[in-house]
Amino acid sequence: MSKLPLEGIRVVDLCVVFAGPFATWLLASMGAEVIRVDSIHHHPDQGRAFALWPTPEMLEGLGGTPLPNRKPGERPWNRHAIFNRIGWNKLSCCIDLARPQGKEVFKKLVGVSDIFIENNSAGVMERLELGYEVLTKVNPGLICMNMPSYGRTGPYKSYVGWGDNAEALAGHSWLRGYPDENHPLHNTPVFHMDSSGGVLAAFAAIMALRYRRRTGRGQWIDFAQIESVFPQLAEAFMDYTWNGRNQRTIGNRHPSAVQGCYRCRGQNRWVNITISSDEEWHGLCSAVGNAPWTNEERFSDTLSRYRSHDELDRLIEEWTSQHDNFEVFYIMQKYGVPAGPVEDQRDTHMDPNLNARGFFEVITQADVGTYRYPGFLWKMSETPCSYRLPPCRLGEHNDYVFKEVIGLSNAEIAQLEEEKIIGGERYLWA
């Protein structure tokens, strides 16, 4: 009977927001025991709940969206989608890292773990006196990964900002946006660094485990998340370094294929279509019922089509506006034309392919109830990922972590609890 790949591996998780918790969730999905160290004394982190006690004003508009039924409930920090999305399959304990005894408990936990991952700003761990030099001394075999935005060396090591600030510095912002606007667009809540950083961190953690198994050596990984972006935009950077050309955005266009995002029937419904060959073009012609314009000379070969891109866009959109976007998607694919809807959340939840493949997981958590969660990103035949634990509640696994993992005695635990260095679900305003 096979076990999960990372069964027996223990990860200490001090991550916040997106990239870090995603990395540790990916490791947990492959069976690692991921122990989050939450705090009971401060705003736990920007993941559990952006506001511990959201006010009615904060819940107005879309503020209430990430909460079940838009209500904070009695324990909002256990109910927030931003955390819960990556909180399942993990454990939670609470330690006050600001005080010496808390630091000692933390070090004991790190001492019996394989991997430590955190993605706070550079300097946070050092100010807590729990930087990599300290932790790798406590546990020389530790794989210690810090994931700041810009790294712990270099002119930007102390730079502050959000994901979009990093995207701007990396050059990505300049390469996305409407080409006919005379300034870059800033209207996107999505930052590629989170997607690539989280996955790469998990990959690197297992790679380091492998290296340790071969050599007995742990290591410190200074993963500047922004650096994961450059190899993924290589075309633009290399056009500069190889050819001296400083690219800017071409929006949704492609260097050689004809493609676009076309409006469909209804409110805010769109479809993406890409045509890169004569074959695909003939498919499109059939799909639109061989309308007269499909026979025009200027659309009859790939180069001519590219030169008539604007006019072709207009004609295609005239057609798609009469149709539902999923209808266009299916008709196009039937005729061998690459096409796909611009999905909203409801579309993705209802997606026939995702559902046929069992992508969504139904999970019940005591403070939330039962809901449908996005699931795993791949399928393994012998060691498939599986749901094991609901999104961990604050301090839910204190007993297990302090008694069984760290091995504190009942007396030690009592003393630490009394001084509120470790503890359960009490929230103290700092």
Next chain:
Amino acid sequence: MIEGAFSDVRILDLTWHISGPYCTKMFADFGADVVKVEKPGAGDPARRMGPFLNDEPHPEKSAPFCHLNTNKRGITLNLKSATGKRVFKELVREVDILVESFSPGVMERLGLDYQTLKPINPKLVMTSISNFGQTGPYRDFKLSELILNGLGHEMYECGLTDRHPLKMGGNVTQYQSGLVAALATMGALWARDEQGLGQYVDVSLQETQAGDIDRKTINLLSWAYSGDVTYPRLDPTTTVRSIMPGGIFPCQDGFLLSMPILPHWPRFLDLMKQPELEKYHYPEDIVNADFKGEVDVIWYPWCTERNKRQAMEECQAVKFFGTAIQTPKDAVEDPHFNERGVWVQIEHPVAGKQIYPGAPIRMGEAPWQIRMPAPTLGQHNIEVYCDQLGYTRADVVRLRETGVI
């Protein structure tokens, strides 16, 4: 002293274009022996991708191909021929991992699917990367970078309210999917090392995006929790949250991105050094839109009097969230990225010495390393077929003449 975390790993790579090759590049760049199998004649279609060196289309001068295939040995092999299949099975016998990215069904029709290969190499890890997965109603559907952006709902939120949604830059989604495939393969490799078992890994590009973090899965769960569809493409200029500048502002030579939150008001005062702003107090005045004009009248000239780098440095000195919007040229010349070693020079027999993006992550041990440039088409045929598999030179000539390699 081992060279690279994967110096004991052998991979047979049938992938092409972007996602698959980026997956195998992750292993190659950290030491694995990756043998890239290309179709005789044209090779990997990515050899046709620009930009080309000096805009001269040439199969050995494609910048993205050269970048995606560093550290791989390259052979040609016609999998449709009977000899080709036989030779392929000999290769499979000797490797730890096989990665392929053909449309679902192709490997089966070639008689080289996992069920056929497993008896040849029971501990084989085989990863298949496909658009929508090996099973499901969309199994035979086609994709592009733009289409992939639209799946999993994030594209819905990018762009202006009254215009069409926008994809991200370049081909980032395909690259990142390749990273996910690498992680899945890594997990299977670890399971194989620990438990001695091979297995089949099914990676669907759609699922790598639908399961991705950032707003995708968070908003998917939010919708499940509350039924709200998060606003597509809110117009930021109509939602004034603070009198501090939020968004993009012109400087002498480009643009600055400024993203403060309310408690940053004292930092903003430090930055502007304008006493007349000090009459506004946090928090009550800061959210009063009536006062925005007075701040803007100071802020806009402040930006246009500076170039973007200078504006950024002053912002960062007081911990105000401002960064320059850099162009590719800026990023390549950027002092921080250069100090961190983000750009590296690689020498290629045809493309020459050029600058490429370097390590995506700084490992403490066994770092990212370039051992070889991307292979020219069939560059390692002799090495692999003769030295490794034991064919004679005469055999290899026969294989070429009969279209097998």
